[in-house]
Structure formats: structure tokens, C-alpha cells
Amino acid sequence: MANPYLKDDAPGGGVDPATAAEAVCARHGNDPAALLEILHELQHDIGCTPQAALPAIANALNISRAEVHGVVSFYHDFHETPGGRITVKICRAEACQSMGALKLIEAICRRNGIALGETSADKRITIEPVYCLGNCALSPAAMVNGRLHGRLDETRLQAAIDGAAT
Amino acid sequence: MSIKVYVPRDSAALSVGADEVATRIAREAETRGLDIRVVRNGSRGMLWLEPLVEVEHDGKRLAYGPVATGDVASLFEAGFLEGGDHALAHGVTEEIPYFANQERLTFARVGVIDPLDLADYEAHGGLKGLRKALAMKPGEVVEEVVESGLRGRGGAGFPTGIKWRTVAGLPEDQKYICCNADEGDSGTFADRMIMEGDPSCLIEGMVIAGIAAGATEGYIYIRSEYPDAIATMKAAIRGWEEAGLLGDSVDGSGHAFRLFVRTGAGAYICGEESSMLESIEGKRGTVRTKPPIPAIAGLFGKPTVVNNVLSLASVPVILSEGAAFYKDYGMGRSRGTQPFQIAGNVKNGGLVEKAFGISLRELIEGFGGGTASGRPFRTAQLGGPLGAYVSEDMLDLPADYEALAEGGAMLGHGGIVVFDDTVDMAEMARFAFEFCQIESCGKCTPCRVGAVRGKETVEKILAGIDVAANIALVEDLCDTMTDGSLCAMGGLTPMPVRSAIRLFPEDFDRAPSAVAAE
Numbered sequence: 001m002a003n004p005y006l007k008d009d010a011p012g013g014g015v016d017p018a019t020a021a022e023a024v025c026a027r028h029g030n031d032p033a034a035l036l037e038i039l040h041e042l043q044h045d046i047g048c049t050p051q052a053a054l055p056a057i058a059n060a061l062n063i064s065r066a067e068v069h070g071v072v073s074f075y076h077d078f079h080e081t082p083g084g085r086i087t088v089k090i091c092r093a094e095a096c097q098s099m100g101a102l103k104l105i106e107a108i109c110r111r112n113g114i115a116l117g118e119t120s121a122d123k124r125i126t127i128e129p130v131y132c133l134g135n136c137a138l139s140p141a142a143m144v145n146g147r148l149h150g151r152l153d154e155t156r157l158q159a160a161i162d163g164a165a166t
Numbered sequence: 167m168s169i170k171v172y173v174p175r176d177s178a179a180l181s182v183g184a185d186e187v188a189t190r191i192a193r194e195a196e197t198r199g200l201d202i203r204v205v206r207n208g209s210r211g212m213l214w215l216e217p218l219v220e221v222e223h224d225g226k227r228l229a230y231g232p233v234a235t236g237d238v239a240s241l242f243e244a245g246f247l248e249g250g251d252h253a254l255a256h257g258v259t260e261e262i263p264y265f266a267n268q269e270r271l272t273f274a275r276v277g278v279i280d281p282l283d284l285a286d287y288e289a290h291g292g293l294k295g296l297r298k299a300l301a302m303k304p305g306e307v308v309e310e311v312v313e314s315g316l317r318g319r320g321g322a323g324f325p326t327g328i329k330w331r332t333v334a335g336l337p338e339d340q341k342y343i344c345c346n347a348d349e350g351d352s353g354t355f356a357d358r359m360i361m362e363g364d365p366s367c368l369i370e371g372m373v374i375a376g377i378a379a380g381a382t383e384g385y386i387y388i389r390s391e392y393p394d395a396i397a398t399m400k401a402a403i404r405g406w407e408e409a410g411l412l413g414d415s416v417d418g419s420g421h422a423f424r425l426f427v428r429t430g431a432g433a434y435i436c437g438e439e440s441s442m443l444e445s446i447e448g449k450r451g452t453v454r455t456k457p458p459i460p461a462i463a464g465l466f467g468k469p470t471v472v473n474n475v476l477s478l479a480s481v482p483v484i485l486s487e488g489a490a491f492y493k494d495y496g497m498g499r500s501r502g503t504q505p506f507q508i509a510g511n512v513k514n515g516g517l518v519e520k521a522f523g524i525s526l527r528e529l530i531e532g533f534g535g536g537t538a539s540g541r542p543f544r545t546a547q548l549g550g551p552l553g554a555y556v557s558e559d560m561l562d563l564p565a566d567y568e569a570l571a572e573g574g575a576m577l578g579h580g581g582i583v584v585f586d587d588t589v590d591m592a593e594m595a596r597f598a599f600e601f602c603q604i605e606s607c608g609k610c611t612p613c614r615v616g617a618v619r620g621k622e623t624v625e626k627i628l629a630g631i632d633v634a635a636n637i638a639l640v641e642d643l644c645d646t647m648t649d650g651s652l653c654a655m656g657g658l659t660p661m662p663v664r665s666a667i668r669l670f671p672e673d674f675d676r677a678p679s680a681v682a683a684e
């Protein structure tokens with residue numbers, strides 16, 4: 001899956017965030033109601049929804065910059081800076097807690113040398129909390145680069161992480 | 167003729183390796199020169215058996231599970247394609263007690279059909295409800311749903327037909343049907359299973375709602391945590407469009423109906439209906455002040471039906487079999503069936519659709535088989551993070567909106583999260599406040615500030631500081647949040663907190679020394 005915008009070295013692979021944002025907005029007919037879809041796509045394309053892209057979005061959708069910023073900052077999904085190459089979203093909601101999710105989180109964070117919610121300095125991995133992935137009968141659950149995993153323990157989750165790295 | 171082998175594509179099944187199993191089965195059959203067809207169905211809902219592989223043999227489907235890739239060769243050796251016996255064999259799927267003892271109306275096709283095969287859908291009773299609705303007057307469709315007694319499955323339990331009647335009665339040209347597929351409650355996955363396992367059923371329910379209420383556009387708001395459901399819904403909508411079942415003239419009827427998918431962005435509060443509408447409009451998910459209710463001024467200010475996935479997906483069977491048929495299930499004012507979701511520390515977790523009135527004990531012990539850990543049961547949280555915890559001696563309560571409310575609990579979206587005796591209820595109370603703090607939309611003070619103060623105060627209790635005074639303070643805070651919050655996020659966070667304090671006071675009785683010694 002070659003993504004023209006995504007390169008390993010620089011966030012956005014050197015593509016100007018404003019240019020990328022304009023392209024995404026145009027794909028959605030510059031419809032302000034599509035703002036969430038636009039932000040999702042932008043994040044998919046350049047790895048994040050950076051400040052530098054917001055004026056271009058505001059302009060294209062004919063809404064204020066404050067409104068765009070308000071939306072970006074409201075939703076947990078949108079990030080101003082790109083995360084690691086591997087993103088682990090690990091569930092810490094009640095059903096997963098009942099099956100030891102908090103211990104799993106602690107163990108997996110320690111093993112990968114970062115705290116929950118952080119990205120490693122080498123940009124290899126981000127581990128963030130989520131609240132339910134809809135896999136509550138097969139807890140604990142986590143999502144690794146968009147792929148859902150269930151019945152996890154430390155070994156299985158680390159295997160999924162290592163598998164995503166290759 | 168090739169032998170049909172079913173391997174689910176439901177994301178719970180995928181999360182434990184269903185894709186790899188499907189690939190391995192196909193490859194194994196090829197090397198052995200066997201003619202099979204692998205169908206990717208939804209899940210039967212017996213999630214502890216996933217990946218659950220089924221083989222069609224003598225007109226019946228035989229179940230094998232949980233199948234790991236390493237089991238595939240031995241399944242072939244055992245002749246599973248001809249129903250051969252194996253350590254993972256469970257016999258005829260529909261005769262497995264967990265499945266056989268259910269009453270599947272809304273979930274009738276989930277796990278049975280290929281979710282994206284419209285012919286399969288129709289062969290299993292799909293489109294019958296829509297065709298009946300098209301032959302009726304819109305007002306009659308509304309009354310059929312009113313008559314069925316269907317109440318909203320998203321949590322509040324408001325009668326669905328009454329909501330439709332309000333929207334139908336307004337003169338505006340533009341009206342909307344919005345499906346709430348934000349399913350953020352821990353312990354719930356029924357919406358996801360419908361969207362991944364029988365997406366056409368939801369679409370059919372929405373089209374019927376559109377005809378009934380006079381709406382020509384619908385939106386499905388799906389949380390971003392559900393990428394598979396989003397992809398399946400979009401593919402199913404395309405299938406309906408190509409078949410002429412969505413568009414300018416639904417099935418040649420002259421009724422127009424178009425459907426769009428919108429993706430959430432990781433905000434629990436966007437499951438609250440007005441916050442969801444804001445989000446669909448591309449805005450921050452801040453809760454709107456009511457009135458006006460969405461039925462009067464909803465999406466883009468227009469009359470809007472907002473319904474949960476399960477409410478809408480129950481509509482086709484109500485239309486096809488009639489209100490009386492549906493209403494015949496259930497008890498008291500809770501009519502029909504509820505897809506319960508048994509989750510957490512439970513041996514046989516999964517989806518159990520039963521008529522209202524079944525006891526919590528039957529669900530947790532009968533279907534669920536007790537805890538997964540094998541340790542004693544301590545509590546279950548009903549109805550998601552804003553729902554109450556219940557104790558062992560409450561398990562004989564029937565699952566019914568009113569009976570549970572009387573018992574100080576709520577059914578919510580039908581999720582049941584089981585905990586064994588290792589759970590620390592003071593910790594769960596702390597978490598309830600923390601969750602509210604993380605997910606509050608910030609619009610009103612009791613919720614925004616109360617959550618933070620509540621969390622801090624329970625932390626003091628956990629540390630054994632002024633325990634009695636701090637419990638009193640938590641109770642006070644709970645009063646303020648219950649009375650002063652604009653929506654149920656702040657308004658119901660006291661539910662889990664208070665039930666924990668009331669039912670498990672021993673967990674709050676912290677001695678300072680005990681904590682210091684840890």
C-alpha cells in the first residue's frame with residue numbers, strides 16, 4: 001500500500017500540510033459538514049492533523065480557523081503530531097479491566113519502554129488508551145495498526161506489535 | 167458441488183485469527199484437491215468459540231471451534247468436511263444449547279448469511295418487511311411500530327413508534343433518519359455484530375423509517391473504533407444502490423431514500439443524540455440544550471429520527487411478521503427481544519438474544535457459565551459505564567426496563583460486564599469518575615468539575631484519608647451531578663459510583679496503614 005504522502009523520515013514526507021489539506025477538502029466538495037471525514041483522511045494521508053493545515057481547511061470550507069481548531073482539539077482521534085510507525089490502541093474500559101487489562105497495559109508499556117499515551121523517541125511505537133473496542137467478550141483487547149486483537153496477554157500482544165513492525 | 171465452509175468475518179472472530187484460519191482452510195483444501203467454497207459470514211455470537219468454523223453437511227451446519235491455524239490439518243484428517251468427529255466438534259450449530267435457547271428475531275440472520283450477498287439476505291426473509299411497508303400508507307407503518315411496543319435499544323428506552331409519529335407529523339420537506347452506531351459502552355458489541363453480520367437489516371430498517379417518517383436521507387454515525395463495520399456498511403449500501411433499493415425510487419416505489427456513513431472520532435459523548443448530530447454536522451460534539459428535541463429540530467435543524475442500530479434493525483421483522491408477533495415476546499412494558507451482550511470475566515461470553523424478562527442469573531450463570539477465571543462471582547455492571555453494579559443477590563431480577571429500574575439498575579444497551587472477586591469496587595468508582603472526566607463534553611459545570619473532584623475524592627478514600635467524610639463528600643457530589651447535569655453523562659456517572667458504595671461498602675473502608683504497607 002504505497003501512500004504518496006507517507007515517508008519514514010519526515011512527518012508528511014515533506015508534503016506541505018496545507019496542500020494536502022486542500023486536496024482532501026476538494027475531494028469532499030469543500031463541504032463543512034464533512035469536516036470529521038476530512039480530518040480523518042488528512043490524518044491518514046500525512047499522519048496527523050497539524051496546526052499548519054488548519055488555515056487551509058478553514059479557508060476551503062469557509063468556516064473560521066477557531067471552528068476547525070475546536071473540532072480538532074475536541075476529538076481524541078486527531079493528533080497534531082504524527083505518532084509512531086506502530087500504533088497500539090489498548091482498551092482500558094471495564095470489561096477489559098475485569099480480565100486484567102490494567103496489568104497488561106503496565107507490562108506492555110514497560111516492555112516497549114514508554115508510558116501510556118506516549119510515542120517512543122525513535123518513533124517506532126505509540127501506545128494509547130481507548131475505551132472499548134467492541135471486543136468485550138474476548139477481553140483484553142487492543143488494536144495494532146488498525147487490526148483488532150482479542151484474548152490478549154503480554155506475549156500475544158507483543159507478538160502482534162512485532163508482527164506489525166515487519 | 168463444492169462444500170460450503172463458513173469462517174466468520176466478524177471483527178471479534180478476526181481478532182482471534184479467523185482470517186488466518188480461512189486462508190489455511192482454503193490452502194489445505196487446494197493441496198488435497200478438495201472442492202470447497204469458503205463463505206465469510208458474521209458471527210453466531212458464541213464468541214468464546216471463535217474462530218467458529220462451520221461446514222454444511224446434509225443440509226445442516228456443523229460447528230468446530232475455537233479453531234486455530236494449527237488445528238486445520240487435523241480437521242481435514244478427521245474428515246470435518248463430511249462431519250467427521252474432532253476434539254473441537256460441537257455438532258449441529260443450531261442445536262448448541264447456547265444458541266438453541268435463544269429467541270433470535272433481530273439477529274435471525276447474523277452468522278447465518280453472507281453479509282454482503284443480497285440474494286442470501288432475501289432468501290432468509292430479508293426485504294419482506296420493506297415490501298410490506300411499501301404497500302402500506304406511511305401512517306400505517308408508524309402505527310405498526312407503535313403497536314409492536316418497540317422501545318429504543320440505545321439506553322433510554324423511549325418508544326420508537328412515538329418518536330417516528332412526531333417526525334411524521336411535521337410539515338417540513340427535509341427530514342432525516344440518523345442511526346446511532348456510536349456504541350461506546352464497555353461490554354457492548356451488538357450494534358457492531360449487526361453492521362458486520364447483517365448490514366442489510368439495518369439499511370432495511372432505516373429505509374422503512376424513512377418511508378414512515380417522510381425522510382429522504384439517512385446517516386449512520388459509526389464510531390471510528392469500528393473500521394470493519396464501517397467498511398461493511400459502506401459496501402452494503404453500494405449493493406443496495408446497485409440493486410435499485412436505495413436512491414431516487416426505492417425498489418421502484420417512487421419513495422426516494424439515500425444513505426450516508428459518517429465516522430466518529432473517538433468521543434464517547436457523541437453517542438448522546440444531540441452531540442452525535444453536532445458531530446454529523448462536522449462540529450465539536452457538544453451536547454445541545456433541550457428543548458427542542460431532535461424529532462422537532464435535529465440534524466441541520468430539521469425534524470430527525472435518531473435511533474440506535476438495534477432499534478432500527480428490529481423494524482424489518484416487526485413489519486414482516488406483524489406487530490402482534492413481536493409484541494408477544496417480553497414482559498410488562500418491555501416488549502420483544504433484547505440482544506444481551508455477556509462480557510468481561512465470563513466463561514462463555516457472547517451475544518444472547520432473548521425475550522425481556524429473563525433473569526440476570528440465567529444470562530450470567532446459565533448462558534455465561536460463570537466467571538472465566540473460575541473464581542467466585544462478585545458483581546456485574548449493567549448498561550455500560552453509566553450503569554449500576556449489581557450484587558449476587560440481585561441476580562434473580564428479570565431483565566426488564568422497569569424491574570431493573572426498581573432495583574436501582576438499568577438495562578441500557580444490554581451489556582453485562584462480569585467481575586470476579588478480585589475486583590476492587592472503590593477502584594471502579596474512581597474509574598467511573600475518571601471516565602466522565604475524560605469524556606465529558608465540558609458544557610456544564612456539575613459534570614466537568616464534578617468528575618474531577620469525584621475522582622480526587624475517591625483517591626483520598628483509596629489512600630485511607632478521612633474515609634467517612636470523603637464518602638459523604640462523594641455522595642454530595644453525586645447529588646449535584648444527578649440534579650444539575652445537562653445530559654446523562656454527568657447525570658448517570660453517580661449510578662456506578664453509588665451502587666458500588668451501597669453494595670460493597672467494605673471496599674471503601676480503607677485503613678491508611680493498609681495502603682501505606684503496600
Ligand SMILES: Cc1cc2nc3c(=O)[nH]c(=O)nc-3n(C[C@H](O)[C@H](O)[C@H](O)COP(=O)(O)O)c2cc1C
Nearest residue numbers: 318319320346348349350437438439473474477654
Ligand atoms: C453519554 C451518552 C452516551 C450515549 N451513547 C449512545 C450510543 O452509543 N448509542 C446509542 O444508540 N445511544 C446512546 N445514547 C442514547 C442516545 O442519546 C439516544 O437516546 C438514542 O440514540 C436514541 O435511540 P433509541 O431510542 O433507538 O435508543 C447515549 C446517551 C448518553 C447520555
Ligand code: SF4
Nearest residue numbers: 607609610613653656
Ligand atoms: S453532563 Fe457532561 S457531557 Fe453532558 S452536557 Fe454536561 S458537560 Fe456535557
Ligand code: FES
Nearest residue numbers: 091096133135136
Ligand atoms: S471493554 Fe475493552 S473491548 Fe470493550
